[in-house]
Amino acid sequence: MTINTHPTLPEFEYVRPETLAEASEFLTRYPGEARPFLGGTDIFVRMRDGLITPNFLVDVKKLDGTNDLRFEPQAGLTLGAAVNMNRVIASREVQAHYPLLAEACRSVASYQLRTRATVVGNICNASPAGDTIGACLVFNGVLHIHEVNGLRQEPLAEFFLGPGKTTLKPGDIVTAIHLPLPPKGCAGVYLKLGRNKLSDLSLVGVTALGHPDPSLPSGYRFRLALASVAPVPLVPTQAETYLANQPITPETIREAAHLAAEACAPIDDLRGSARYRKEMVRNLSAKALSEVWEKLK
Template sequence: MLSRPGLSSFDYVRASTLNEASHLLKEHGEAARPLMGGTDLFARMRDGVIRPQILLDVKHLPGMREIVYDEQAGLTIGAAVTMNQAARHPDVQAHYPLLAEAANSVAAYQLRNRATLGGNLCNGSPAADTAPAVLTLEGRFVLYGPAGERELPASQFFLGPGKTALQPGELMTAIRFPAPPDGAAAKYLKLGRNKAGDLSIVGVAVFGFSDTTAPSSYRFRIGLASVAPVPLRATEAEEALAANPPDEETFALAAEKAMESASPIGDVRAGAIYRRAMVRNLTLRGLREVWEQLRKA
């Protein structure tokens, strides 16, 4: 058993296969936790929030650290890919700049060398910076469990603070993204207490592209973090944007609707009223920036 000041004792187990990892997780239930970068896990253990007896290292398992891009199939990014790896990968930068931007907004450089995409998402925090990007890019999670592999849309994964759709014995192995529409534009805006790396007060991802099936000829997707029990899409705002011409009036209406979809709490970082107002402001700013990119394209 390993013992550290401030940390409860635990066994470190390096899983040999996905099957073994899944069986160990199923067998030990809450007493075992998958370990990626440990930046969330160890903080919660240190604070006594959780006391797992087994930390199951799964970072090295097949596909966990791979980034594979195909023009037709899109992007598959392993759950153990770190924030810095995602943010710097040429295919992510070229085709999914929103994901690169979101990954690069997490904490500080040193932490981004440890923190993984899978850990950020499986932690189930409403403040996860990569969640709004994953939601607006319509990512799907590859989950491996006792019954084999399944894929789940990101929109069905987040169930509440710290709660996800992961079943007993399941772990996330990868995130898949469809090929982005031609000429898409995007922006992630994060408001934090400082620029040196802190959880967001509000995070807003805006993704836009031309679409002749929409009455306005454009579609925009909006993802929000830190303003509800789960990261979410502002669907009513998105509908208003698809139905009305992309101008200042529509953007203001959509920003208002995005604010209405937020149900934040007040905490040490900011009050609820301030957070709601910032959803409106950041959404408006994001829409203007994305529209500017679309017009120039």
């Protein structure tokens, strides 16, 4: 067997449509052969490694609205698909209203990579390890999708079907993710465990968000999202429901972290064992919830 130690990109045709309608039409004409791309930090690596071999790459970075980063005090944040992560981190509005999203973006690889990588690309790649997905989930993100027949909106919570698998059909282009206004008085944290501090995918990632909610017995609502511990980014709803109904104490936080670990279905891979991952979910969930609780108090 010959091992190619210097793999290169296979040939492909670069396509740059002028409009979203043209882009969707082209993608529909070549299902399985044409794919949209943004920063290219996932897709080119997968092509180089021979995992996918599209004949056409459709650049959707300049299309209508995909470069917008817009905060509306009555509606929330609309993050265009082509907005790179450094722009998200630098945005005053994101820092003021969604610091958790900026924190998640900051955990991704390096400054250089983040000048290309986008939040929407992170989502569409549908890796359970995607670092920015948790923040978008706990803020109840909604995807704006351009399809051949028009536009649709889809809650992010319903988007993931498996590793690399989403509800997207040929011709679908995600143009933006919308985050509704953050809950009043919320606090969040993202804890990422990698093999090193820089430029590694998460072995486990825990996103936690909490806010006062007088309608609940505990008086607080906590949201959790877990990365790298299931075939899709995971929301452990049992842990969330438990905390909604119990007084928030160190003991109930520990129990919620236990419920989060129980909800996981991690795998063994070269970065860590399933058992280790589960234990780390327990530890990091307890730490994340405690940190959020301290901020809320």
